[in-house]
Amino acid sequence: MGKILNGVLSQLSPSLLALLVLGLTVLTVLSDYFVGAEISLGIFYLAPISITAWYGRLLPAFLLSVLCSTLTILVAQQGWQTTAVMIWGGIAHVVFFCVVSSLLVRLKAVLEHEIILGRTDHLTGVLNRRALFEQLELIFNLARRQRSPITLVYLDVDKFKQINDSAGHKAGDAVLNAVASCLLKHRRRTDLVGRLGGDEFAVALPDTDHHAARMLLDGLNKQFSTGQIPFREITCSIGVATFVSMPSSVTEAISFADTCMYEVKQRGGDGISFVVYNRSSTFSQ
Secondary structure (H helix, E strand, C coil): CHHHHHHHHHCCCHHHHHHHHHHHHHHHHHHHHHHCCCCCCHHHHHHHHHHHHHHCCHHHHHHHHHHHHHHHHHHHCCCCCCHHHHHHHHHHHHHHHHHHHHHHHHHHHHHHHHHHHHHECCCCCCECHHHHHHHHHHHHHHHHHHCCCEEEEEEEECCHHHHHHHHCHHHHHHHHHHHHHHHHHHCCCCCEEEEEECCEEEEEEECCCHHHHHHHHHHHHHHHHCCCCCCCCCCEEEEEEEECCCCCCHHHHHHHHHHHHHHHHHCCCCEEEEEEECCCCEEEC
16 A cells, blocks of 8 residues: 555656645644644644655755644644643644654655665676666567667676686776776666676667667777776677567577677677677678
8 A cells, every 4th residue: 555655646746746735734724623622633744744755855844844833833722722832832743743854854865775775786886687687678668669679788808707816806896897887988878787797797778779889889899998997908798789679588688699799709709799689580780
């Protein structure tokens, strides 16, 4: 139930959320007024305040807290409470509402941070394998519906084991970080960059045919060959598979690009292999 409610509220525009908060606030104050001062319904102001804090910002939640606390004082005037009691009650409501708002904003920030950590490779900062596959499912489905090409790049660092053995894992980590930074630097806003594991990376280029992919990847390969990573002798084997028609699964697409990359490995590495995939035929470019 909570997931459904969160899904619905997260899809609302800011104006609709504001109307919802206003409606809940008005409903609460009217209910509180007609019930009478003997039974306070002030706790129900938490609903609009919580929505404001979670889906909006902290300052509007604080302002709404003050407004709702003032409304509780106005409703209490019809009862037997003294002025001092009403003011004290209002202050207590403000403090309580503001504390709850602060905790909700902090909790949301922590949860969002945890989500990011769960989807990010801890070493390089790009998407991890799980997050990459999830995003690939989405963009392949979109490409299938729009009947647009998509290019998948599979990149492997040549002789990476020798780097770890000769220079140490710290040097190997520096190479991986530099490769990831280079991929991120040259990606477009719609492209995906992820680490499949070890020294293997994948880049998804939506709505990109083999001609556009060739221009993008030729420029990227030059960055590796001109010493843009810590060791000038480091090269990469890159397999580039352009899908004119979509494969049956993301795993099949990754496997196809991997095979394309392995052909470069067999030739000694330090190169790019371009292949176009079609259901009826598959050919190199």
